[in-house]
Amino acid sequence: xxxxxxxxxxxxxxxxxxxxxxxxxxxxxxxxxxxxxxxxxxxxxxxxxxxxxxxxxxxxxxxxxxxxxxxxxxxxxxxxxxxxxxxxxxxxxxxxxxxxxxxxxxxxxxxxxxxxxxxxxxxxxxxxxxxxxxxxxxxxxxxxxxxxxxxxxxxxxxxxxxxxxxxxxxxxxxxxxxxxxxxxxxxxxxxxxxxxxxxxxxxxxxxxxxxxxxxxxxxxxxxxxxxxxxxxxxxxxxxxxxxxxxxxxxxxxxxxxxxxxxxxxxxxxxxxxxxxxxxxxxxxxxxxxxxxxxxxxxxxxxxxxxxxxxxxxxxxxxxxxxxxxxxxxxxxxxxxxxxxxxxxxxxxxxxxxxxxxxxxxxxxxxxxxxxxxxxxxxxxxxxxxxxxxxxxxxxxxxxxxxxxxxxxxxxxxxxxxxxxxxxxxxxxxxxx
Ligand code: NAD
Numbered sequence: 001x002x003x004x005x006x007x008x009x010x011x012x013x014x015x016x017x018x019x020x021x022x023x024x025x026x027x028x029x030x031x032x033x034x035x036x037x038x039x040x041x042x043x044x045x046x047x048x049x050x051x052x053x054x055x056x057x058x059x060x061x062x063x064x065x066x067x068x069x070x071x072x073x074x075x076x077x078x079x080x081x082x083x084x085x086x087x088x089x090x091x092x093x094x095x096x097x098x099x100x101x102x103x104x105x106x107x108x109x110x111x112x113x114x115x116x117x118x119x120x121x122x123x124x125x126x127x128x129x130x131x132x133x134x135x136x137x138x139x140x141x142x143x144x145x146x147x148x149x150x151x152x153x154x155x156x157x158x159x160x161x162x163x164x165x166x167x168x169x170x171x172x173x174x175x176x177x178x179x180x181x182x183x184x185x186x187x188x189x190x191x192x193x194x195x196x197x198x199x200x201x202x203x204x205x206x207x208x209x210x211x212x213x214x215x216x217x218x219x220x221x222x223x224x225x226x227x228x229x230x231x232x233x234x235x236x237x238x239x240x241x242x243x244x245x246x247x248x249x250x251x252x253x254x255x256x257x258x259x260x261x262x263x264x265x266x267x268x269x270x271x272x273x274x275x276x277x278x279x280x281x282x283x284x285x286x287x288x289x290x291x292x293x294x295x296x297x298x299x300x301x302x303x304x305x306x307x308x309x310x311x312x313x314x315x316x317x318x319x320x321x322x323x324x325x326x327x328x329x330x331x332x333x334x335x336x337x338x339x340x341x342x343x344x345x346x347x348x349x350x351x352x353x354x355x356x357x358x359x360x361x362x363x364x365x366x367x368x369x370x371x372x373x374x375x376x377x378x379x380x381x382x383x384x385x386x387x388x389x390x391x392x393x394x395x396x397x398x399x400x401x402x403x404x405x406x407x408x409x410x411x412x413x414x415x416x417x418x419x420x421x422x423x424x425x426x427x428x429x430x431x432x
Contacts, residue, residue: 001318002080004344009083012420022428029079031055035125037103039117049118051103053126055135056082059430062133063099064089064368066140066169067122067151073102081140084339084361085368090423092365092400094372099135101126107142116150119143123151127158132165132379138371139169149174165378168371177374179389180367185238185315186390187366188337189246190397191358192311195333196225198405199356226309228252228331230259230301231316232272232281235337235364239315240268248311252304256316258282259304262296306330314341321346329355336360351414359416361423362404369396 006027013023033053041047052075055063065085068078078100086098103122107115130137139148152167152174164175172178179186227248229236232255240250249265257280260266267286274284274291285296305312305325312331314320318340321329326346333356336342340360342350350357373392377383384392408418 001340002076002083005080005083008420009087009424012417012424015417016421016424018424018428022431025431026057026424026427027083029054029056029082030058031129032075032079033126033129034075037118037121037125039114039121041114042111049103049105049121051101051122051125052078053099053101053129053135053137054079054082055099055129056097057086057427058097059427060086060090060097061095062097062131063135064094064096064138064371065099065101065135066138067101067103067143067147068140069103069105069107069118069142069147071104071106073104078102081339086427087420087423088361088365088368090426091361091404091419092369092372092396093403093426094369094396096136096368096372099137100140101137102140115147119147119150120154123154124158127155130155130166132163132375136165136371136375137167138368145169145171145176165375168374168378170374175374175378175383177370177377177389178384178386179393180370180374181234182238182242183370183393184235184337184364184367185240186242187369187393187397188235188239188313188315188335188363189242190366190394191363191401192243192333192335193246194398194401194405195356195358225249225311226251226265227311227313228304228307228309229313229315230254230304230320230341231314231338232275233316235367236313236315237268237272239313239337241272244268251309252299252307253281254299254301254304254316255281256301259299259301260285260296261299261304261307262287264295266296311335314338317341319343321350323349326350332356334358336363339364347416357414357416359419362400362415362419365400366393366397369393372396 009026010023035051037049037051038046065082082098082100089096148167148170170176225248227250229240232253244250252261262285270286271284274286275281284291287295306328308330311333313335315337320341322343323345326349335358373389404418404422407422408415
């Protein structure tokens with residue numbers, strides 16, 4: 001993962017004719033904090049956990065990035081994610097650099113008390129290298145608003161003053177932002193709509209191969225367009241719900257236990273209620289306000305990716321579209337809501353086939369964008385309504401999309417390359 005992130009940056013920077021030293025500055029993290037944390041477990045014994053906070057680049061502003069708790073986290077992964085945060089924040093046009101934190105731990109094996117002690121120990125250890133104008137952590141895999149609340153509390157105790165803008169993804173009661181929960185799915189929808197509007201208009205040369213399909217594909221309203229969503233967690237669910245409300249037809253969704261195909265379009269909210277009862281979306285064939293076996297059929301996660309839909313939205317795991325299934329992908333647009341769902345090889349293959357791939361650094365940047373809005377609110381001590389937050393998110397996302405689209409059209413390069421070029425231009429122009 002680290003190698004491919006660095007290779008992508010190097011390749012883009014070389015194409016932009018940046019010199020070797022500048023490329024090194026883009027690749028190497030500015031700081032890499034590595035530490036061992038010791039907490040007392042419920043049985044009275046001490047246990048040691050390894051963790052990192054890696055601060056990649058701060059040319060554009062304070063570092064920004066989540067903290068993950070995962071048994072298989074390694075330093076290289078944390079560094080790669082920190083690097084991609086620098087790119088993502090620059091793509092979205094946010095005044096941030098990139099960072100990431102991680103602890104090797106399976107939080108499901110900890111009691112609530114142990115989880116709180118570990119979260120507080122982590123916050124105490126990084127307290128001297130974070131701050132609202134230094135580095136702003138947020139939740140990531142297996143961390144959540146409650147964990148941010150413990151970390152912020154510990155940080156503020158150490159510092160002796162309130163600083164809500166030092167962490168984002170907090171509970172609303174202590175300065176979290178309205179709209180943060182839905183932000184990544186909502187941002188994904190804004191990007192998709194902006195793309196479809198472009199495709200509906202003049203189709204640029206880069207998209208020549210798609211001219212036929214794109215013209216057939218794009219109709220207004222978007223209700224004729226079918227979407228399959230892999231993953232029905234925070235990102236997948238809200239994307240499905242909001243797209244459904246916008247008139248798209250969601251024909252398939254899945255989670256780790258399996259999926260459903262509902263040819264005439266499913267109802268995400270009712271599917272979520274059914275999932276809550278059953279523990280999975282598998283078996284939930286819900287249309288309108290009713291779930292009934294006659295509406296659909298079961299589908300595996302592999303089949304979902306290969307459905308003949310207009311738009312495929314991987315919103316669960318990385319590397320799910322790879323050399324094993326790339327030739328079976330039939331969607332004409334892939335919106336990368338998960339981080340890194342398409343391998344390098346599959347990406348090259350699908351790009352040659354003129355599949356439009358909206359890269360993760362743009363497609364899922366709605367999350368960090370509302371984190372930014374939470375930070376702004378925390379710094380100002382002035383809080384916006386959900387509508388105000390959503391309106392600001394739309395403006396930022398559409399602006400980011402427009403810049404990347406323009407670059408893609410002007411240079412006849414895929415959106416991913418355009419996104420990396422825009423990000424690298426922004427970062428290097430701020431490097432003094
Ligand atoms: P989540 O834990 O809320 O949901 C993950 C979903 O994926 C669940 O429905 C789970 O059942 C499903 N899943 C797990 N294994 C699967 C498998 N083998 N096949 C199919 N589905 C499987 O996580 P999330 O917050 O929705 O994040 C999803 C992706 O989006 C991740 O790649 C994450 O890094 C990325 N992302 C999330 C945010 C955010 O704000 N939450 C922001 C940017 C990127």
